[in-house]
Amino acid sequence: MNRIISPKNSQKIMETIFWASGIFTVFLLILVIGYILVNGLPVINLNFIFGQPIDNGAAGGILPFIISTIYVTFVALVVATPLGVGGAVYLAEYAGENALVKAIRFGSEILASIPSIVFGLFGFAFFVVYLDFGFSVLSGGLTLALMAMPTILRTAEVAIESVPKSYSEGSMALGASKWQTISQVILPAAVPGIITGVILGMARAVEETAAILYTVGAAIQAPVSIFDPGQPLPLHLYTLATEGISMPFAYGTAAVLVILILVITIVTNTLVDRYTKKMMGR
Amino acid sequence: MTEKKEDKFVQWVLFATGISSILIIILIIAFIFREGLPAILQIGFFNFIFGMVWNPDNGIYGVFPMIVGTLLTTLIALLFAVPLSLCCSIFLAEIAPPNMRKILKPTIQGLAGIPSVVYGFFGLVIIVPFMRIHFGGSGFSVLSASLILTVMILPTIISISEDALRSVPYEYNEASLALGATQWQTIKNVIFPAALPGIITAIILGMGRAIGETMAVIMVAGNVVQIPGSIFEPVRTLTSNIALEMGYATGIHYNALFATGIVLLTVIIILLLIANYINYKKRVTIGGGYL
Amino acid sequence: MPYRLEVENLNVYFGESHILKDINININNNMVTSLIGPSGCGKSTFIRTLNRMNDTIPTFKKDGTVLLDGKDIYDPNVDVVDLRKKVGMVFQKPNPFPKSIFDNVAYGLGIHGVNDKDIISKKVEESLKAAALWDEVKDKLEMSAMGLSGGQQQRLCIARTIAVEPEVILMDEPCSALDPISTTKIEDLIHKLKNDYTIIIVTHNMQQATRVSKCTAFFLHGEIVESGLTDKLFMEPVDKRTEDYITGRFG
Numbered sequence: 001m002n003r004i005i006s007p008k009n010s011q012k013i014m015e016t017i018f019w020a021s022g023i024f025t026v027f028l029l030i031l032v033i034g035y036i037l038v039n040g041l042p043v044i045n046l047n048f049i050f051g052q053p054i055d056n057g058a059a060g061g062i063l064p065f066i067i068s069t070i071y072v073t074f075v076a077l078v079v080a081t082p083l084g085v086g087g088a089v090y091l092a093e094y095a096g097e098n099a100l101v102k103a104i105r106f107g108s109e110i111l112a113s114i115p116s117i118v119f120g121l122f123g124f125a126f127f128v129v130y131l132d133f134g135f136s137v138l139s140g141g142l143t144l145a146l147m148a149m150p151t152i153l154r155t156a157e158v159a160i161e162s163v164p165k166s167y168s169e170g171s172m173a174l175g176a177s178k179w180q181t182i183s184q185v186i187l188p189a190a191v192p193g194i195i196t197g198v199i200l201g202m203a204r205a206v207e208e209t210a211a212i213l214y215t216v217g218a219a220i221q222a223p224v225s226i227f228d229p230g231q232p233l234p235l236h237l238y239t240l241a242t243e244g245i246s247m248p249f250a251y252g253t254a255a256v257l258v259i260l261i262l263v264i265t266i267v268t269n270t271l272v273d274r275y276t277k278k279m280m281g282r
Numbered sequence: 283m284t285e286k287k288e289d290k291f292v293q294w295v296l297f298a299t300g301i302s303s304i305l306i307i308i309l310i311i312a313f314i315f316r317e318g319l320p321a322i323l324q325i326g327f328f329n330f331i332f333g334m335v336w337n338p339d340n341g342i343y344g345v346f347p348m349i350v351g352t353l354l355t356t357l358i359a360l361l362f363a364v365p366l367s368l369c370c371s372i373f374l375a376e377i378a379p380p381n382m383r384k385i386l387k388p389t390i391q392g393l394a395g396i397p398s399v400v401y402g403f404f405g406l407v408i409i410v411p412f413m414r415i416h417f418g419g420s421g422f423s424v425l426s427a428s429l430i431l432t433v434m435i436l437p438t439i440i441s442i443s444e445d446a447l448r449s450v451p452y453e454y455n456e457a458s459l460a461l462g463a464t465q466w467q468t469i470k471n472v473i474f475p476a477a478l479p480g481i482i483t484a485i486i487l488g489m490g491r492a493i494g495e496t497m498a499v500i501m502v503a504g505n506v507v508q509i510p511g512s513i514f515e516p517v518r519t520l521t522s523n524i525a526l527e528m529g530y531a532t533g534i535h536y537n538a539l540f541a542t543g544i545v546l547l548t549v550i551i552i553l554l555l556i557a558n559y560i561n562y563k564k565r566v567t568i569g570g571g572y573l
Numbered sequence: 574m575p576y577r578l579e580v581e582n583l584n585v586y587f588g589e590s591h592i593l594k595d596i597n598i599n600i601n602n603n604m605v606t607s608l609i610g611p612s613g614c615g616k617s618t619f620i621r622t623l624n625r626m627n628d629t630i631p632t633f634k635k636d637g638t639v640l641l642d643g644k645d646i647y648d649p650n651v652d653v654v655d656l657r658k659k660v661g662m663v664f665q666k667p668n669p670f671p672k673s674i675f676d677n678v679a680y681g682l683g684i685h686g687v688n689d690k691d692i693i694s695k696k697v698e699e700s701l702k703a704a705a706l707w708d709e710v711k712d713k714l715e716m717s718a719m720g721l722s723g724g725q726q727q728r729l730c731i732a733r734t735i736a737v738e739p740e741v742i743l744m745d746e747p748c749s750a751l752d753p754i755s756t757t758k759i760e761d762l763i764h765k766l767k768n769d770y771t772i773i774i775v776t777h778n779m780q781q782a783t784r785v786s787k788c789t790a791f792f793l794h795g796e797i798v799e800s801g802l803t804d805k806l807f808m809e810p811v812d813k814r815t816e817d818y819i820t821g822r823f824g
Binding site: 008010011014017018019021024026028029032033035036083085086087089090091094095100103104106108110111113114115116117119120122124125126130149150177178179203206207208209210213234235238241242247254257258261262264265269 | 288298314316392408493494495501543
């Protein structure tokens, strides 16, 4: 046995490396979030959140951008949720294992991995120009819907599939039709999982920038009609930072975005936690 | 409506939503090609892909420097991200005590959830100045982009690899330990090889994410169309090229940007096909036969 | 002749539950000892204590001593890895690695630092012969072990264990997942191996215990009710509970 390092020592060395990599990953998150919050939180106050922007956002507040974010996200979810959940029910309950199902799955996989700027290109060519929706909340929201849909579909499918088979058998044995069983037994049991999927899709819509760069416009005023242009927070942050309008406000906007995403993540985790506990019998 | 009819109707609606993802994909591909193909046909496939000059003012459209830029930033990001995320996923799946897992899991979710524009902003205010001070130049560089991409693809690679490691049956672990192997020998010789197809898939998907990232890269890469002489020089990626010029492009220039989209789309679909093939292969070999 | 294993006042806990209670037993050299008892009586936990496999369970606690060749295996100076090399284990469900047949047997040699290719091939052949598997697999050593039948997989796992030259082999219900023909093959193999190894086998098949072992211990609710020569334990049990169990009145 002429080894340079004994198995025992290599075990110790590797264990140290693994611990270090884990701790380093935590450090990375703290570094990014911490830096943004430390510099951004002092900027945030009621005026900043609820005020109107002055000089392209160099002063004043970011209310119109917050409203834009909520508006496009809402449009995206209204479109993506029925498509995603419906698709999930179809895949989980109606479709067998055939070529069509494989194609649907591969399609949703591609949708999930297409670069967001390509969605942006498509949104511009199709919604803005071809359907003539112009730069608007509608064009941006629909583009985001396409991105959020695969997330909702996949999460909802898992939720529906994890509903115990005995539930649907119990219902069918009582003479319920397939749709009655799905709508009254399976879907209610899967609701927490479906909500998780919708929230995850929401997170994707809230944080996205490239896809709305050339679909939603860049208005300073808050959109009223669905055909008005807007400027969601990520887009606003991009403009602030790259055009050198106001660094403190860029930090503030970044902090608002980070807090939004953190809140969404925490809400999802709590939901999932409560759901799993409930399924395990408290 | 009778129950039977209602069932049929519902099934039809669900079927329609089910195939919507296929229809959307087809629609996206069709539109990108519709707008992009004229450029490729007019410029010539070879001139477009391998052209070294991108100069819309003079009607010259070659994306080769952008292809190099995308590959370079992606590969360097993988160079950093793969070792770190594999160590981290092994840590999560095999070594970390429960309370450490409780910290790490949300951490990875957090890293995945941070908006790319925030990453870009962080790069702009931290990494770019750091590079400028320590390595000279403007600080907008291949390396700056790669470092930001590293952090962005960590969660993808970590979470998919962790799943792959966890799905290795516990029996293998026990069998190896019972033969007197150390935990590291067990991981290296049994668990890791068994999880390899999943880990490769994780890396491919991480690669896809790096190739497709736009906002973060645009904010730190410098966006100069050139084949960089070193990793400290600025570079432009395929995605940035689209995002930077869509705002004012008209005519053939507009089509050339969609053609850039065709290149991106093709690369991503090829990567996905490879990932699917590896998973398929794995299912076949597990059943028996020769390894 | 000194005992190979001596267990004194062993108590094992998983968190709050008291799994093994005051276990005292001595295991003879080069002999087969059976552990019998109903499911959940602690016999599997007991043999997993002998190669410290329970260490992988976070809530595991124990007191009492386990001596291997007179030395406490739970002594802080004892290296678990060395211990498991000396005390091999065959599991209930055959668990070959998803590697070739050859690599499965060679695995233990590699991790213990044997690099010489000739030595490894020789050792693989010896071990497969000792496990009565050689004739069936000698022409397909490069084939995935996952392609073997359940019985062949289990013999491969025994070959893999033998290859690292343990002193003691623990077998945790090695036949419970196998068909009768494979079971017979494994039992024949155990007969052959007992000349060179100390074997402890957990089984809930009483006929198997009488067929393969010289000594038997009867476990119930985490205690050893009775132990001794297999023939005596089955023919003239001392304890009423043993008699009830072997005559099939419970369990």
